[in-house]
Amino acid sequence: MSDTYQSFYAKVVCWGCLLVPALLLTTPNYSVAIIGFVILASIGYLIINKPALKLQTFDKIIIFCLAWYFVGAIPVAINDGETGRYFQGGIRLLAAIPTYLALIDLFKKKSLPIRKYLEIGVILGSLGAFVLAYYQFYFLKMPRVDGFLFSINFGYLACSLSFLALSLSIKSNNKLWLAAAFCLSTVSVVLTFTRGAIFAIPLLLILFPIFQLKSINPKFLVAAIVTFLSICIFSYQYSSSVKNRIDYTVTEFSNITNGNINRASSSGDRLQYWFGATEAFKKSPIFGLPFRERKKLNHQLFLEGKMGERASKVQRGHAHSQYFELIASNGILGIVTIMTSLFIPLILMILHYKKTSSDWAFSGALFVSGFAIFALTEVLLTANLIGFFYGFMLSIFFAQISVERHAANIEGTRVS
Numbered sequence: 001m002s003d004t005y006q007s008f009y010a011k012v013v014c015w016g017c018l019l020v021p022a023l024l025l026t027t028p029n030y031s032v033a034i035i036g037f038v039i040l041a042s043i044g045y046l047i048i049n050k051p052a053l054k055l056q057t058f059d060k061i062i063i064f065c066l067a068w069y070f071v072g073a074i075p076v077a078i079n080d081g082e083t084g085r086y087f088q089g090g091i092r093l094l095a096a097i098p099t100y101l102a103l104i105d106l107f108k109k110k111s112l113p114i115r116k117y118l119e120i121g122v123i124l125g126s127l128g129a130f131v132l133a134y135y136q137f138y139f140l141k142m143p144r145v146d147g148f149l150f151s152i153n154f155g156y157l158a159c160s161l162s163f164l165a166l167s168l169s170i171k172s173n174n175k176l177w178l179a180a181a182f183c184l185s186t187v188s189v190v191l192t193f194t195r196g197a198i199f200a201i202p203l204l205l206i207l208f209p210i211f212q213l214k215s216i217n218p219k220f221l222v223a224a225i226v227t228f229l230s231i232c233i234f235s236y237q238y239s240s241s242v243k244n245r246i247d248y249t250v251t252e253f254s255n256i257t258n259g260n261i262n263r264a265s266s267s268g269d270r271l272q273y274w275f276g277a278t279e280a281f282k283k284s285p286i287f288g289l290p291f292r293e294r295k296k297l298n299h300q301l302f303l304e305g306k307m308g309e310r311a312s313k314v315q316r317g318h319a320h321s322q323y324f325e326l327i328a329s330n331g332i333l334g335i336v337t338i339m340t341s342l343f344i345p346l347i348l349m350i351l352h353y354k355k356t357s358s359d360w361a362f363s364g365a366l367f368v369s370g371f372a373i374f375a376l377t378e379v380l381l382t383a384n385l386i387g388f389f390y391g392f393m394l395s396i397f398f399a400q401i402s403v404e405r406h407a408a409n410i411e412g413t414r415v416s
Contacts, residue, residue: 002048005044005045005048006045006106006109006110008041009041009042009044009045009102009106010106010110010112012037012038012041013038013041013103013106013112013114014112014113014114014117015117016034016035016037016038016392017114017117017118017121017396018117018118018120018121018124019031019034019121020034020035020121020389020392021118021121021122021124021125021161021164022120022121022122022124022125022128023125024125024129024157024161024385024389025125025128025129025132025147025148025149025154025157025158025161025188026125026128026129026131026132026147027148028148029148029384029385031385031388031389032384032385032388035388035389035391035392036388038099038392039095039096039098039099041102042098042099042101042102042103043098043102045102045105045106046098046101046102049102049105053101053105055101056402056405056406058348058401058402058405059100059101059104059402061344061348062100062345062348062398062402063097063100063101064340065093065340065341065344065345066093066094066096066097066100066391066394066395067093067094067097068090068336068337068340068341069089069090069093069094069337069340069341069381070087070090070091070093070094071090072090072330072333072334072336072337073086073087073089073090073329073330073333073337075287075288075330075333076287076288076289076290076329076330076331079287079290080290080291080292082292083291085291085316086329086330088382088387089341089379089381089382089387090337092381092384092387092388092390092391093341093381093387093390093391093394095388095391096391096392096394096395097395099392099395099399100394100395100398100399103395103396103399104399104402104403104406107399107400107402107403108403108406114396114400115168115172115359118164118168118396119168119172119174119177119178120174122161122164122165122168122178122181123165123174123177123178123180123181125161125181126158126161126162126165126180126181126182126184126185126188127181127184129147129154129157129158129161129184129185129188130184130185130187130188132145132147132188133145133147133154133158133187133188133191133192134187134191136191137191143193143241144191144192144193144194145188145191145192146192149385151192151193151194152192152194152196152197152378153378153380153383153385153386154188154192154194155189155192155193155194155196155197155198156194156196156197156370156374156378156380156386157385157386157389158185158186158188158189158192158197159185159186159189159197159200159201159204159370159374160367160370160371160374160389161181161185162181162182162185162186162188162189162201163182163204163208163366163367163370164363164366164367165178165179165181165182165185166178166179166182166208166366167208167362167363167366167367168359168363169182170212170359170362171359186201189201190235193241193245195245195377196373196374196376196377196378197374199373200370200373200374203373204366204369204370204373207366207369208366211350211353211362211365211366212362268308268311269308269310269311269314270320270321270377272307272308272311272312273311273314273317273318273319273320273321273324274319274320274321274324275301275306275307276294276297276298276301276307276311276312276314276317276319276328277294277317277319277321277324277325277327277328278324278327278328279297279301280293280294280297280317280327280328280329281327281328281331283297284331285331285332286331286332286333287330287331287333288327288328288329288330288331288333288334289317289328289329289331290329291316291317291329294316294317294328294329295315295316295317297317298311298312298313298314298317299312318379319379320377320378320379321375321376321377321378321379322338322342322374322375322376322378322379322380322381323338323375323376325379326338341381342368342371342372342375343372345364345368345394345398346365346368346369346372348398348401349361349362349364349365349368349397349401350365352401352404352405353365356404356408358400358401358404360397360400360401360404361397361401361404363397364393364394364397364398364401367393367397368394371390
């Protein structure tokens with residue numbers, strides 16, 4: 001292979017790891033352009049280096065996971081025959097395959113300071129997200145920060161950056177900077193008032209010490225819990241926006257528990273979307289129900305008094321949940337997609353971390369856990385920026401893990 005191109009590609013990967021998180025929330029989709037360039041450079045690497053590429057069983061599992069979302073949508077897309085929207089999520093994970101294949105080969109041949117570049121990118125991205133959020137909330141007086149996205153998507157990505165910073169800080173020389181990045185990104189999440197992202201913070205803070213049970217400092221854990229609870233109490237007492245959002249949420253849940261689900265315009269409608277998605281799954285459990293049929297079904301449920309009128313009119317029968325959307329649109333194939341896109345990657349990372357204490361596996365497990373939580377309240381992987389970012393980060397994490405497994409296998413062979 002051309003040494004010149006290998007060196008070029010190594011620089012592309014390093015700078016990609018820095019620029020993708022750095023530009024994630026501070027620019028309008030520039031991260032997607034960077035990821036696209038990395039993908040093209042990866043394809044070039046594979047074309048030049050194709051004969052030398054050797055795949056382990058682990059690599060084939062990862063390729064299957066990245067490809068299945070796209071493959072699983074083919075039956076319902078054919079059944080619909082009118083739109084390619086079913087492939088929105090799958091095409092973005094599919095696009096991560098060339099990067100993954102190129103990286104597993106490159107990382108075996110060349111040691112790169114990927115972590116250093118990624119840490120700098122996360123720090124810059126967190127700082128930029130905070131500055132943008134602060135400006136929009138306190139200077140523009142926006143009720144909910146949205147950056148260059150919807151407030152919901154901004155919240156999910158800010159939360160993702162937050163816990164990338166926290167996980168990378170464990171064994172980093174940039175501990176203080178990454179801790180600051182965690183705090184800044186967390187504030188950015190709160191200023192979006194995206195409940196799905198805000199509620200994910202305590203859940204991920206619980207998972208963090210569980211994953212790090214062997215090495216976590218008890219004093220650090222206690223301090224983190226006390227700090228988080230103090231921030232929550234302080235925010236509720238002294239921020240009218242936070243107080244109003246929490247009170248609104250309490251009122252919604254009160255309406256739901258009292259049977260007034262239609263009066264809960266956000267949470268209540270979302271529960272009804274999930275109900276409609278479940279009914280769609282019952283109607284077509286194998287391959288799923290096309291959008292137009294799901295919309296008709298929701299209208300029928302409204303006529304039968306099983307769904308509110310407002311919720312029944314949601315476009316394309318949208319479920320507002322990655323899980324319910326996939327089972328409604330893709331049926332049993334969608335359940336497989338849920339496993340391949342979220343839970344199998346998470347399980348593989350956890351198993352590798354337990355076996356090796358790999359920093360990459362730990363950061364990856366926390367990263368995917370965040371997306372698994374976010375996915376309950378939004379169909380996030382179909383969003384352009386989120387889908388590409390998720391696929392790109394999976395390719396980085398799994399390429400590092402694949403190389404670690406390969407090195408361990410070689411070492412095991414030598415010992416035996």
